Structures are given as structure tokens and as C-alpha cells.
Amino acid sequence: MKFGGIRGRATTWLVAASALLSGSAWANPHPWQLNLTKGVTQTSKEVWDLNMASFLVCVVIGIIVFGAMIIAMIRFRKSKGAVAEKWSHSTKLELVWTIVPVLILIGLAWPATKILVRTTDTADAKMTVKVTGYQWKWRYDYVDYDGKTVKKVGFMSRLDKKSDATRQLDSGLDPNKVVDANGTNDYLLNVDHPLVVPVGVKIRFLITGGDVIHSWWVPDLGWKMDAIPGIVNAAWTKISKPGIYRGQCAELCGQDHGFMPIVVKAVPQAQFEQWLAAQESAAQLDKAARTAQATPTPGDSQG
């Protein structure tokens, strides 16, 4: 029993440690997370690899440079009787440490260029979503899906009520108690209406700003893109597995910049099509109801 207990704890610890380093066990930020998430797209995985490659290059160079420095600091102390030499240059050495870094940098620039060229291409998307940043909420409009224009499906997405109440100055509420149905803490990372998208489909995002500049960022997708008034930026993603992926606005946009999260709910394609059809008919019904009542109020929140 005792041994089992220890082994059990050790295993848990090992799993936790490997998860910390790989970032694969959690889809959302978790305590003591040290590294980028591997995410759920090809892009986010490639970015993770690039992140690790550049980090390892830095570690190796760091070991060499700092190692040399530490050896120098130990061996060439005056208190140990070291006598300074007089030399002050070496063309050969200087050429080496000019050329070698260039080669290393080319080694890093090559994969970076490849990833960038691939991820910039938004052509052949099966679906388009327009994302608009407002102070301090997001608006999602479904533009087209599978070659067909989507009719009037769009909604605002803002911080959920529980987080919003807790985040007020001196609210007296505990951020640790803001949890979802599974007990996962989603303080400041939850919204009233998530963006629902299908998995396995190339989705193009058209991203713009309604007032000031925002930035749409979901780490699990592997990128962020600024939402700028007057400019429509394009980006894309293809999510590989269903789940809920959380992010935040990443460009300072005023007092509630820290309080406009992003939640992407990725569902299987069939389920998404069902959802979209329901939204479309709800929009139709709503329009009909409005025409009947003859009250022309702009409708924007049929989540």
C-alpha cells in the first residue's frame, strides 16, 4: 500500500511534469504552465515546434557563452594569482563568431518562412466568419458556409455574468469559485455566447475593429490578428478536435481590455450544420415576428 501510494504520487507528478512541459494535457491555461500550448491546429503545432527549436538553440548558445564566462570567472581571478594577458584581437575568432550565428539564424529562418507562407494563404476556405472587436465585446457574423451565404446569423459575445460580478473592485467574490460545470476555473475566460465552429473545416476569419484596435487571440489556434477599424484582416484555422478553446483580447483597447475574452466551441461538422440551420430559422422567425409587430429595432443577439 505504502509503495503503491508513493508510486501513484510519483506517477501523478510525472504526468503533471510532462504536461507542464508539453502543454498537451490541458486545452486552457493551467496553474504553473511553463510553455506554449501545442494547440489543436497544424499551425499551432508547427508554431510550438518552432518555439521549441528556437528555445533549444538559445539554450545551447547560452550554455556555451555563460559556461565560458563562468569558467573565466573561476579560473582567471586575480586572487588566484591570474596574470592578465595582453592580446586584444583575433581576426579568425571574430570571423567564426560572425559567420556561425548567421548560419544558425538561417537554420531558424527557414522553417519560420515555410510556416509563414503556408499559414498566410486563406484561399479555399469552406466557411467565413466575420469577427468585429468592440469596446469591450466581440461580434461574430457567419458570412458563408459550404458555398452558401448564411442568412443573418450573428451575435455579440461578452464576458459571462459570474466573472463580471467577481471582477468588480472589492466585489468580495472569490475568483477561485468561478468554475464551469466540470469544475474548471474559467474566471475571465468565459463568455455568454461562444463562437461555434465545425472541426476539420478550413475557416476563414475576416477580422476588423468597430471602435479602437483589438486583437483576436486564441492560443490553441496558434495565432492572433489585430482587429483594426477601417481595415479587414484575414486569417484562417482548421481545428482538429472538438472542444472549448479560450483566449483573450491581446491589444490594449481601454478600461475593460482585460475583460473581453474569446471562447471558441468546436463541434463535429454535422452538429455544427444543425446548429447553424437552427440559428438561421430562429433569425427568420425573429424577423417575421418583428415585421408583425412593426417595431424596427436592430437585432443582434440571437445567440
Add this chain to the structure above:
Amino acid sequence: MAHAATQDHHDDHHEAPKSFFRRWFMSTNHKDIGTLYLIFALLMFFIGGSMAMLIRAELFEPGLQLVQPYFFNELTTMHALVMIFGAIMPAFVGLGNWMIPLMVGAPDMALPRMNNMSFWLLPFAFTILLSSFFLPGGAPAGGWTMYPPLSIQGGDSIAFLIFFVHVSGISSIMGAINIIATILNMRAPGMDLLKMPIFVWTWLITAFLLIAVMPVLAGAVTMLLTDKYFGTSFFNAAGGGDPVLFQHVFWFFGHPEVYIMILPAFGIISEIIPTFSRKPLFGYKAMVYATASIAFLSFIVWAHHMFAVGLPLGAELFFMYATMLIAVPTGVKVFNWVTTMWKGSLTFETPMLFAVAFVILFTIGGFSGIMLALVPADFQYQDTYFVVAHFHYVLVTGAAFSIMAAVYYWLPKWSGNMYSERWGKIHFWLSVISVNVLFFPQHFLGLAGMPRRVPDYNVAFADFNMISSIGGFVFGATQLIFVGVIIHCVFFAKKKATDRVWEGSKGLEWTVPSPAPHHTFSVPPVIDDSQLAHGDVGH
């Protein structure tokens, strides 16, 4: 040295003015103005630092406990402006003022009255800036980068900020002109350009950067001003303008500005490491060329601050490659410092400790810089705490550590007294440990997904934020020791400094008495090549 002795007689004619007002307010003396700059920078370091303490206190745990989100944004904005324009830059100008004439054998700065004016603009500029806290609507809260439309959305504080930028910009430009004029015209006979100490070289190049980019910033903020008050639409999309244009213009200033804050630091470190290694600086010429290359490259990398604005592919690639290139000359510098120490005869007085910490910690900041340069990875890092960690490593353990190193290095020359080595070392060790506790965890926070400039965060980020805040409080408190050491050294220290001060010191500044008399080099010194700085003059 012979000329130092003649110097003493000469100085009897014109000592420092007796009247406090005449001496400190009407000064045209490079040493007194240098002192004013340094005191001003120290004051601003504490004002900006107290804002940082408040920021770290709010971020100590999740939930809002101390300040409203808008005031938090005022704090982050003002912290950056005060630290950049009030602490780091004036400290370097102060060091340049004090040391450049002493290092090139000039009696004073070339334009002494302008020197007075360029200093005295600063207190007014910062009064304007800091007074904005008391305006209705508060201080600027749109970030120190002032991106429109957000920056012109608030109250009239933006007008104060713009006027502040103009006044302090004029001060910087005048200071830069003065430094260039001094270095190019006032060198003692025999002090050729390639015999100048590296600190003088780095300041010469920095001064050109200042003259090139401060007017660009002035132009950018003036367009902001007319957009807000005079109905223009430079950056207003609704009027046909482009918000991204501001970012291009701003960062065309902003990136060289980054090097304005680090090149003089390179110069300082290149003075200190040879002194305490008792060995000439390795690759003097390579150091000069590397500095010049970094300065040139700084003009063609600005858009790496804007990878996520939606640049075309070609632009992303160009700015990625150009940015990565900067690692080459910067690497040359780091390798040269390490090689300078190699087979030297090392001692570790406080200036050397700070210099060694600079090399290691600045290099860590450089490493994260390389990671940030890779565009696809930057799409994850951009605007997160990873970036916050990166630029604090290069600016706090880089620029600020080099300034502390310089103060310990030259304080005996300025004051005539030795500082307390014991308390200097206590200051160093507490600083170097706490600064890493403060900033290293911020890498993890950024990678885990915490955006920058947020007053509150998910509980997943709580642990590292608490550690970071504790490091911050210790680092802040530790700086009081720094002030204590300086005050003790200047007013109370019993131990007198020798003229040489350090066993391995070379260069003209060590040939004048300690404390350096009010006027030095009224007669140009005779240059002895073997006693010059640390260059390998023959090559």
C-alpha cells in the same frame, strides 16, 4: 600625470560659483549639469518605480483589490513614459555629460548654455506629464505607444502627453547635438576617432539616432494632436485615414529608441569589463563597427513590433530577416566581452558585478528577442507577458544595470570618496536575485497565454504573478540601498579615492584628481597611446 598637476593651479581662478542658485540653476559646467541629469533620473526612477509597485500590487492575486482598470491603464502608460524618457535616457545623458569631455580631453561640452537649457526643459516636461494625473479624466491611459484611435479617445491628457513629448524631444535633440559637437570638435590633439573610448563611440552613434528619430516622434504625435483637436483624419479610418500608419511612424521612431537606450549601456560595459579584467578590450574596432551596424539595422526593423497588424507576406518576411540579423553584431559584442575576460586577471568590485550580470541577463533578453523575431511564433508571443519579460530583461537588467554599474564605477571620481563596497555588493546581490524572481516567471505567464496590460487574470496565472510581485517588491525596496550608498559615499564616506581609483583603469578621466575639479583640461592633455581606454590602437 604631469598635466594633471598643472591643472590644479589653473583651477584656482574659477572655482564653482558659491551661490547655490547660480551653481545649480544657471550652470554651464558639464559636471554640474551631468550631476543634475543623474539626480533627475534617479528621482524619476523612483516615481516610475512606485507606479510599478502599484501595478505589481494589483497583480499580486486575481481579482481587483486596489485600483480601477482605467487607473491601472494610466499606471502602465505613465510607468513606461517616466522610465523611458525620465529615468533611462536622462541617466545616459548625465553620464555622457560628465564623462565625454573627461574622456576625450575637452574642457567642457561644446555648447554649454544649450546644455543648461536641454536639462532644464526636462523638469518642465515632466511637470506637464505628471500633472495630467490631476486632470479630469486622469492621465493618459492608452499605452505609452499612444496607438490611435484609443489614445485620442480619452480626455485632454493626450494634449499634455503630446506637449510633453515635444518638450522632452527638444531637450533630447539639443543634448544629442551637443554631444556630437563635443566629440567631433573638442577632442584633445592626438585623440583620433579610433582611439576614443567605446563609451564615447556608443554615445556618438546614439546621438545621431536621437537626432534622426525624435523629430519623427514629434511628427507622429502632432498628427495625433490635429486628429483630436483640428479635425484632420491622418489616423481616422472614417475620414479616409489609417490607424496603422501611426504605428509605422511611431515604431520608425520606437525601434531606434530601443537602441538609444542600450548602445550607451554597451559602451559602459565595454569600459568596465576591461578595467576589472586588467586586459585590453577584445576587438575594439569590431565593437565600433558592431555598434554602427546595430544603429543602421535599427532603422529597418520597425515593423517587427507590428507583425499582428496584418502586414503582407513580403513585409513580414523582410522584417523577420532584418530583425534576426541584429543578433549578429549583438552576438559579436557579447562574445567580445566574454573573450575580454578570458585570461584576464579578474576582480569583482561592485561595478564589475553589475557588468557581468548585465552580460548574462541582457543576453537572456536577446535570446527571447530572437524567438520574438520569428513571425509565426510571434503570433503567439505578441502582446503577452513574454514580451513584457523580454523588454524588461533588456531595459532593467540591461540599461538600468549598466547605469548602476556606471555610477559605482565613476562615483569615486565624481565625489572623491570610495563608496561602501560592502553595501554596494549587498545592493547588487539583492537586485540581481529579486530582478530575476520579478521578470523570469513572466516568460511562463506569457507562454501560458496571459496578455500584457491587463489588471486582472484567470486563476491559472495566479502563482507566477504572486512570485513576480514578491520579486518586484524586493527589487523596489533594494533600490533604497542604492540611494543610501550614494548619499553615504558623497557626504559621509571617510575613505578617499585615489586619482586612478581602480587598479586596471585606463583613459583620460583617471588622470585628473578625485574628485574631478570643477574645470578640467583647460589645457589639452598630452595623449599617451598606451594609457588610452582599452582599444587595441595598433589594429
